[in-house]
Structure formats: structure tokens, C-alpha cells
Amino acid sequence: MKVAIQGIQGSFHHQVAMQVFGAEVLIQEFKTFEEVAKSLAKGEVDFSVMAIENSIAGAILPNYELLDRYGLYIQQEYYLPIAHQLLVLPGQGIKELVEVRSHPMALLQCKQFFQQYPQIQLIDDIDTATVARRIAHEGLTGVGAIASKVAAEIYGLDILAADIQTVKNNFTRFIILEKKAPTWNSAVTKASMKITISNQKGSLARLLSRFAEAGLDLSKIQSVPVIDQPWNYSFFIDTVFERQEDFEQAIAQVQSEMEAFLLVGLYSNQRV
Numbered sequence: 552m553k554v555a556i557q558g559i560q561g562s563f564h565h566q567v568a569m570q571v572f573g574a575e576v577l578i579q580e581f582k583t584f585e586e587v588a589k590s591l592a593k594g595e596v597d598f599s600v601m602a603i604e605n606s607i608a609g610a611i612l613p614n615y616e617l618l619d620r621y622g623l624y625i626q627q628e629y630y631l632p633i634a635h636q637l638l639v640l641p642g643q644g645i646k647e648l649v650e651v652r653s654h655p656m657a658l659l660q661c662k663q664f665f666q667q668y669p670q671i672q673l674i675d676d677i678d679t680a681t682v683a684r685r686i687a688h689e690g691l692t693g694v695g696a697i698a699s700k701v702a703a704e705i706y707g708l709d710i711l712a713a714d715i716q717t718v719k720n721n722f723t724r725f726i727i728l729e730k731k732a733p734t735w736n737s738a739v740t741k742a743s744m745k746i747t748i749s750n751q752k753g754s755l756a757r758l759l760s761r762f763a764e765a766g767l768d769l770s771k772i773q774s775v776p777v778i779d780q781p782w783n784y785s786f787f788i789d790t791v792f793e794r795q796e797d798f799e800q801a802i803a804q805v806q807s808e809m810e811a812f813l814l815v816g817l818y819s820n821q822r823v
């Protein structure tokens with residue numbers, strides 16, 4: 552089985568791919584989320600792993616757009632606890648650092664820590680582990696990486712500061728994507744959908760109250776722009792429920808409020 556990820560061994564995506572699919576899985580590494588989505592759309596891999604939201608930094612909005620544009624569906628979700636370490640070449644001290652590089656989402660999660668070090672420039676890079684590997688392979692001094700403990704071990708770097716994310720209790724929600732449209736099975740307790748509603752007074756409020764009346768728990772609502780209609784929005788909505796009938800009944804009731812409806816995923820709720 553082949554699985555596409557953004558990043559390399561030691562990245563958080565790599566850890567999720569191994570935990571979800573097992574150590575035997577064939578991992579295809581890419582530099583961008585766009586390449587990850589494209590490889591799945593072309594059928595070069597069976598699944599893709601993609602971070603969609605972090606509990607400190609929020610949603611990765613461009614990834615919603617990729618789901619849509621490449622016609623991909625959510626097969627599973629996975630919540631990974633994220634602890635970030637400041638990694639350097641052995642022997643380097645904090646005073647020597649002039650820049651720290653990492654994935655933009657990782658930098659956002661550690662912004663507060665660096666307020667005490669204004670001399671350090673924070674620079675977006677490909678992924679956490681790629682920076683760690685580059686520091687190790689090129690013997691870079693003056694440069695730090697924000698990455699995991701696993702990356703520190705793999706690439707032989709020192710942990711200069713541990714657990715530097717703004718709050719200890721930090722999670723990233725990953726989605727496992729496939730090309731196949733969702734189908735029901737007995738494990739399904741969560742649905743993701745993309746809904747476009749007519750821009751009329753109260754239409755979103757009506758839609759949401761119908762969901763509440765049907766007993767659906769809305770776990771996430773994310774607006775995304777409709778790009779060919781400036782200032783109009785679609786909504787990615789996640790709901791958690793116990794019975795398939797409750798979900799189907801709610802959707803039937805809101806049909807008249809919607810201009811477009813796409814079921815993006817049916818899977819088991821993993822949030823505890």
C-alpha cells in the first residue's frame with residue numbers, strides 16, 4: 552500500500568502514516584500539500600495523509616481548497632499530540648542562533664517562545680524534519696529547527712529547548728484521504744460535508760438550527776471563499792452523531808436551504 556505525505560522521515564506526517572498504516576507501508580514523500588493531493592488524484596498512491604487543523608494555530612485553509620479541487624474524500628481522521636523541540640547541531644547555544652526554520656504551522660505553534668529572543672529570525676521551510684536533516688547533513692551553525700524528538704534522534708541533533716509549543720496540550724488533526732466517495736458502515740459516527748447556501752438573511756442560522764434540532768453535534772464549521780463569486784462563501788461542516796438516520800433526516804430537512812451539497816467523508820469520530 553502506498554501513502555503520500557508532505558515531508559520526510561521524522562516529520563509529524565510521517566509519524567501519522569506509520570501509526571495509521573503500520574511500519575510496512577510504502578511512504579511517498581512530497582515537498583508540498585499540492586503535490587500530495589495531485590499524486591492521490593492521479594492514482595499514484597492509495598491514500599494521502601494531510602494535516603487540516605491544529606489546536607493552537609487553527610485551520611490549514613489551503614488544504615480545504617485542495618480537497619475540493621482534486622475531488623478527494625476523507626476516509627479517516629487522526630489526532631496526534633504535538634510537542635515541538637528546538638534542535639541544533641551538538642554544541643550550539645541559543646546565543647549563536649540567528650535563524651530558526653520549520654514548517655509554517657510549527658512556527659505558529661511556537662511563536663510565543665521566541666518573543667524572548669528577538670534576534671532570532673523565524674523562517675518558513677518545507678517541513679520540520681527536512682530542516683533538521685539539512686542542519687545535520689550540511690553542518691549548519693547559527694540555524695535551529697523546530698521539530699520532534701523523533702527527528703532529533705534520527706538526525707543526531709541536540710534539543711536546546713524542549714516542548715516549546717505555546718501550550719503543552721497541543722494536537723493536530725490529520726485526515727486520511729482517498730479517491731473513493733464515502734459509503735456508510737456501522738463504524739460511522741462523523742460526517743464532513745461542503746455546503747453552499749444562498750446568501751439570504753438568516754439562511755446559515757436556519758441551516759444550523761435544523762442540524763441542532765435533529766440532534767447533530769457540530770464539531771467544526773469552516774467558511775471558505777467561493778472564488779468565482781467574490782464575498783460568497785461555502786462551509787465545510789463536520790458533525791458527530793450516533794445514528795445514520797439522524798444525519799440523513801437532518802440533511803433531508805435542510806435540502807431547500809442549500810445551493811450545493813457534497814459529502815466529503817463518513818468515518819468514525821476519533822476525538823475524545
Ligand SMILES: O=C(O)C(=O)C[C@]1(C(=O)O)C=C[C@@H](O)C=C1
Pocket residue numbers: 557558561562563564565602605633654656657677678679680723
Ligand atoms: O512539518 C511536519 O513535520 C509536518 O508534519 C507538518 C505539520 C502541519 O502541517 O501542521 C504537522 C503537524 C504540526 O502541526 C506541524 C507541522
